[in-house]
Amino acid sequence: MKSRVYFAAARCEDGPSVLAEKARAVLQATGFAARLEAEDFAALKIHFGEKGNTGHIKPAWLAGVVEDVRAAAPRLFLTDTNTLYVGSRSNSVEHIRLAWAHGFRPDILDVPVIIADGLIGNDRREVQGEAGRVASARLASGILGADAMLALTHVTGHVQTGIGAAIKNLGMGCASRAGKLDQHSVAHPRVQTKACLDCGLCYEHCAHAAISRVEGRACIDDARCVGCGECLVVCKHGAIKVRWDGDIRRIQEKVAEYALLVKKHFGPKLACLSFLLQISKDCDCMARSQAGIVEDIGICGSTDPVAVDRASADLVLERAGADPFRRGYDIDWSFQLSHGQAIGLGTNEYRRIELS
Numbered sequence: 417m418k419s420r421v422y423f424a425a426a427r428c429e430d431g432p433s434v435l436a437e438k439a440r441a442v443l444q445a446t447g448f449a450a451r452l453e454a455e456d457f458a459a460l461k462i463h464f465g466e467k468g469n470t471g472h473i474k475p476a477w478l479a480g481v482v483e484d485v486r487a488a489a490p491r492l493f494l495t496d497t498n499t500l501y502v503g504s505r506s507n508s509v510e511h512i513r514l515a516w517a518h519g520f521r522p523d524i525l526d527v528p529v530i531i532a533d534g535l536i537g538n539d540r541r542e543v544q545g546e547a548g549r550v551a552s553a554r555l556a557s558g559i560l561g562a563d564a565m566l567a568l569t570h571v572t573g574h575v576q577t578g579i580g581a582a583i584k585n586l587g588m589g590c591a592s593r594a595g596k597l598d599q600h601s602v603a604h605p606r607v608q609t610k611a612c613l614d615c616g617l618c619y620e621h622c623a624h625a626a627i628s629r630v631e632g633r634a635c636i637d638d639a640r641c642v643g644c645g646e647c648l649v650v651c652k653h654g655a656i657k658v659r660w661d662g663d664i665r666r667i668q669e670k671v672a673e674y675a676l677l678v679k680k681h682f683g684p685k686l687a688c689l690s691f692l693l694q695i696s697k698d699c700d701c702m703a704r705s706q707a708g709i710v711e712d713i714g715i716c717g718s719t720d721p722v723a724v725d726r727a728s729a730d731l732v733l734e735r736a737g738a739d740p741f742r743r744g745y746d747i748d749w750s751f752q753l754s755h756g757q758a759i760g761l762g763t764n765e766y767r768r769i770e771l772s
């Protein structure tokens with residue numbers, strides 16, 4: 417059976433109040449708020465954007481959504497989990513301050529920010545895996561303590577999964593640091609020594625001290641490397657690669673399996689709202705402004721994470737012609753969708769319902 421994906425065309429130029437009403441209309445079409453109960457803790461799962469990033473979802477776009485969710489379940493909160501990489505989101509103190517700096521403040525949205533895996537990312541609960549690659553998922557306690565979830569996703573390209581969309585937001589984004597390590601552990605970056613110019617950037621950015629200088633070239637210690645992918649992104653000379661075939665497929669499959677456990681936890685009280693605005697080559701973990709890889713498209717919503725990602729990708733391909741995600745990183749991002757369908761996370765078959 418086809419899943420329903422609701423879609424409202426939109427551009428950043430429409431302005432915050434128009435975008436807020438369009439996001440509200442898409443969410444209303446999914447019926448999310450109607451399934452909430454007054455006592456529910458409703459998690460609005462978002463990426464607040466790394467320091468210096470400008471592409472993240474803006475608080476003003478969420479005004480209508482927040483109003484509707486609050487009316488149904490007043491105990492709503494904005495949430496994300498701490499990162500593996502060095503940045504401003506690797507502990508809750510800096511993470512919350514950054515969320516405030518990006519406008520997710522009580523005086524603007526009046527929604528508390530709670531970092532779901534605690535002060536340093538180790539508040540977690542183990543959940544038994546149900547598919548092939550994940551025996552036991554380490555999910556953030558604050559996620560599993562909630563009764564309902566709205567996944568608010570900025571759709572972008574991604575260095576390890578090809579696209580960063582709803583499945584990634586649920587699977588990687590709801591994992592504790594240990595869960596992120598588990599998902600990344602299948603990726604093995606390598607330095608191509610001929611291309612390395614010994615600029616030192618990757619040494620500085622590796623949070624796990626896994627890169628050292630050997631004979632004037634970067635060298636990765638596999639015993640220390642956790643596969644977070646930060647070095648891939650920061651190397652401006654393309655000198656760090658992963659094995660795009662096996663590694664990339666396995667990481668996408670693990671992300672989808674974590675997402676399945678999140679979906680099962682929330683059951684019918686899960687919805688996904690995906691913003692196809694300011695779509696960039698890299699995700700919002702980038703500490704900078706990024707150029708768009710395709711024009712602004714709009715907002716998609718569904719209760720099916722696979723369908724909303726499939727519809728989001730299809731909309732991007734329709735607008736751009738050639739796949740702009742693969743122009744950024746030559747990664748077959750479809751593994752997360754096909755594996756997601758195979759394990760029961762959702763379906764690639766969908767019906768797009770356009771809202772005026």
Ligand code: SF4
Pocket residue numbers: 607611612613614615616617618619633634650651652653654655656
């Ligand atoms: S960032 Fe790239 S070029 Fe610079 S030291 Fe690391 S691998 Fe070499």
Ligand code: SF4
Pocket residue numbers: 605621622623624625626627636640641642643644645646647648
């Ligand atoms: S060497 Fe490993 S741990 Fe260090 S930044 Fe690269 S992927 Fe991450």
